[in-house]
Each structure stands twice: as structure tokens, then as C-alpha cells.
Amino acid sequence: MEDRLILSASHLKKSFRTGRNNNVLAVNDVSLEVIKGETLAIVGESGCGKSTLARILMRMIDADEGSIYFEGEEISGLPEKKLRVCRRMMQMVFQDPASSLDPRMKIRDIISEPLLAWKVYDSRSKREDRILELLELVDLKEDCLDRYPHQFSGGQRQRIGIARAIALNPKLLICDESVSALDVCVQAQILNLLKSLKQKMGLTCLFISHDLAVVSFIADRVCVMKNGQICEMAPASRIYNDPQHEYTKYLLSCIPQI
């Protein structure tokens, strides 16, 4: 495997049973490669399989067929115990910041949970330092540590979710519709934050979204999905200025222009 790739997948297939004799092919023969340091965006309409693909890549669900390589090592068949090392390297930020944070945990506990699980720091004070550092990275104030998720706005909650995701210095960050539930102003703030974090920490990012405008702001490469298949994958500038596939053209024509 080449060194420049962080994640690659070949011929992934996944189907779900929807009825006695009905199967839906959510992901149909998808192969893709994520290059170190880039932001690869997956766009498509709802139901096109983009979230399923992300979940398969994270091994949250298992594919029916195909293989996944993370940093050159095949992870598609790995048992859960060995997978744990990889899990540390890939983290996820979810769409709904309200339901992805435990309402009964204080912010301090939420952010320190990954650090505790991995026993990164042996002393409490070192851990505390790291938490403060993380808070600064996501532009939150120190006084929020002893508060609960419901006391924050949507944008702040998403910042907490991001702090938790980057706590272990992951190599790959998967953002599944991370900004879709936010208002435009807050969305812009979070997009800026993700972009600056990527620069500061050298993160590789897999960004899943249905919003082509958001994707055009953040992505280096774009992969357009339809009905579980990739119809076009190209550098962002090419997708937007010179789309090849009919479906990409159609998607672009549907964006309301301001």
C-alpha cells in the first residue's frame, strides 16, 4: 500500500433487508481512496448511501463484501479487539449535537472520556491541562466545563463534539452531516473551525454532506454518490467548474443561487 493513502476501500457492498423479499443495496461496489491531509467530501441526496458508507469505513457496521485498508493495514476482517487501535485513529463528529452528547454528563466528563478510556495521562492534572487545551482549540471558555450539554446552544454543542473527537489526536476525522443542523451563522463558525483545525493538526477529513455549497468551501476532493454508487470523483474545482456526470450537473443546477 502506498504511504500517501490513509484509508482505502475497494468494492464495498452492503445491503439491508427491508421486507420479506426486499433488499436495498445501500452501497453498491464502492471503491475510494483518502489521501493523507486532504478533505474528501461525499455528497449526495438522502438515501444515496453516503452515511452507510461512512459507517462501513469506520467499521461501525460490516460490509457484505469488499475490503478496507487503514494506513496500509486491512481492517475489514479484524476482530473487535485488534480494531481498537484503529478506532483511536479515526473519530467521528455527528449531525445532531444534542443527541450525540450524554445529557447526564458534564462537559469535563464528556471530553475526558476518550482520554480515560485510553489511559493517555496518568495524572489528573495533566489530563486537566489537555482538556483546557482542547477547549481553547474549539473556542470554548473554561467555565463551561462544569455545565451540562442542555445549557449550550447547538453550535457550542457541536464544538464540544469536535473537542471530544480530536481529544486523542486522531488521524482521520469523519464528519457525518456535522453542520446540517445548524443555522447559517453558526454553520459558518463551525466550518471555519473545522478548516483551521485541519490546518493546525494536519487532520485528514472525510466530510459527508448533502449541501454542495458547504462542500465547495471545505473539500479538496469531492465524490458524488447516487443510489449507492459513486458517479463522479474529482478535485473540487473540477466538480464545480467542469462536471462530467449528468447527475452532478443536475445537482449543481438545483442549488438556489443567491
Place this chain on the structure above:
Amino acid sequence: MVKGIDITIPRQGIVGIVGESGCGKSMTAKSINHILPSFAQITSGSMIWHDPSGQVCDLVTLKEKEIRKRCGTDIAMIFQEPMTSLNPMMRIGDQIKEVLRIHRLETNGEKAKARVIEMLDAVEIPEPAIRYKAYPHELSGGMRQRVMIAMAMIGNPKLLIADEPTTALDVTTQAQILKLIRRMCETYNMSALMITHNMGVVSNICDYVYVMYLGTIMEQAPTSELFGNPMHPYTRGLLSSIPGVYDNPEFLKTIPGNIPVDRKKFKGCEFCIRCSNDIKKCFFEQAPLYRISEDHYIRCHVRGGNDGDINNGASVTEKEE
């Protein structure tokens, strides 16, 4: 929650209210046909309904029964999530027919059914006669929203209130639904009030736009004027924080801070603490509506200037049609 809003909807015009969540745009819409949640009341103001026949009435003072009569025939509403606003236990055709039955627009069952099918056809649902018998869960999101529109349109209303009609939909479906609403307005001589947070939707479909922030109208202008020449710092901030499709800056310009939670503290301009113009007056005095040009008004001390005409925004009126 909503303070002193003046809105005028012209006949056959499409008017939009944009704002972030919690700014009171839905409350404004719901106050029109009296479906406010129980903790909210209209404390003052009036909503003048100009009937095509020349009659004028104030919707605020109408009784429950009278407003019920108007909902569906004069004013119809469509909501954001079509799945939760349709009855999952009823076939869609029967749900639409219910409007005709309740308002006694068509008492003959067969004729009513024919009208429903005709309506389903008008909202571009393929095979309307077969779909008549479908249940909501059998349809896609876009189709459900079409059913909602059919249900709203069958009473031939004069005003359609659309509360975030496309938020739950994909871009491709959104484009189709917007086109459909526009066409419906033209063919049925109807006005529409679009409530949305999406600037793109507004610029696509509306003739006139109100920008709302914390229960107040910050800026109002014809669509082309608002997007071509935004004056209020809030409108400018909103527009600059939307990523473009073709050209993007390295980082988006955002409005600093968050929407304040405790609104009672403000004596002055609602936007003052997040505004880039740091002027003392803004903290103590609520800005009146300044007139910029013929149809363009803003509520800002700094940008409104002193030479602009002052339209006294203190009176609370909401006017439809």
C-alpha cells in the same frame, strides 16, 4: 417573543421572512391563523384581511370558530415535516377530501374524489388515481410535501403560508417544490408567505423579503434590492456567512458571538452586542425603521443615517393581502 412586526402581503405576491432559528418567524406565521402554542398570545396589534370582495376584517379579533372557517378556504398552511402533519392511518386521498367535506365545498362523494384526483394531478403526482389510495408512509418526502400542497390548495385559498416547506427535502426535490409553489401562486391567483432560514430559497421564489432577528424586523426590501444592496449589519453578516458554490474565501466571515438567550436585557437594538458598529446609542435606544429607498427599510441607527425618512415602527400592525 415577536415585537412590533409590520408585514404587508400584496395580492399574488410571494413574501418571505428569513431568520435564524428562534427569531420568531414561525410564531409570526402561526399567529395569522391562531395556531400559536398555548404559552403564546397576541398581546396587541391587528391583522387586517382584505377580502377580494372588498370586505375588511381584523383576524386578531376573530373567534375560534370564525378563524376555523377561514383556514383552508382563505388561508392555508403547509409545514416543514410532511410526515408529522399527515395522518399516518388515513389514505392521502381521504385526507385531502376531508377539507372539501368539512368546509362543505363538495358534498357529493364521487365529485369530491374527482376533484382530489384533479388536484393531485395539478401538484404533479404521477398516477394520481392510484396514489389516491396510498398511505403517507408509502410516499417519499417530496411526494408527501406535494400531498400537503394539494391539501392546502384544494380549498382554493387566497393566502398560502409555507413554514419551512423545503427544509426537510433534498436540493433536487427542493427545486421542484419551489417551482410548484410559484406555479400554484400564478395559476390560482394566490399570495404566499414563505417562512425559511435559507437565503437561497428566498432569493429564488420571493418578491419581497423581511429579515428577522430576535423578534424584530431588521431589514425589508424587494428581493433583488436586498441581495444586491444589503444595508443592515445583520443581513450583511448573514449573507457573508453562506458559503458560495463557485468562489469561496479562505475563511468565511461570520457574525461573532451567539444569539443571546436572555432577551429581556435589551433596551436598545437587538443586534447591538454582536454588531461591528460599536456605538453607544445602539445600546440604549431601539432603532426605528429608516427608509433607504422606495421599498427598502432598515432598523439601524448607524446605517439608517439621519437624513433618511423615519417611518415610525412603533405601531403594531400585521396586514395581509
